[in-house]
């Protein structure tokens with residue numbers, strides 16, 4: 001098993017008015033020379049969760065931090081004019097919380113951060129304060 005101590009949240013940096021499908025994302029990342037989408041999970045505006053790589057596979061989303069992290073991306077992050085904005089839909093917020101609570105079961109010691117919370121990152125990604133928002137998140141309680 002790969003050691004995971006970070007869960008890193010990203011946005012796709014696409015306009016809220018634009019549709020950016022999992023296939024679009026994959027094509028974009030393949031264009032950069034990645035084998036497939038760099039994130040492990042992608043959450044589209046409709047709240048659908050798409051697995052892009054297995055958790056065991058090292059991601060390509062946060063330089064220097066890929067080896068021991070999980071990368072999650074939500075569709076959006078830019079307003080209609082291209083400015084940074086928290087464009088998450090209620091469905092995306094619900095899907096993010098559900099995914100994070102499930103991941104905390106498997107990786108109880110992992111910290112949840114936004115991409116911009118990492119050192120040397122000059123982007124606004126994911127365009128909201130993920131660290132504060134998910135600080136008190138509790139692992140999903142599994143039925144006995």
Ligand SMILES: [Zn+2]
Pocket residue numbers: 009010011061115125126
């Ligand atoms: Zn990012």
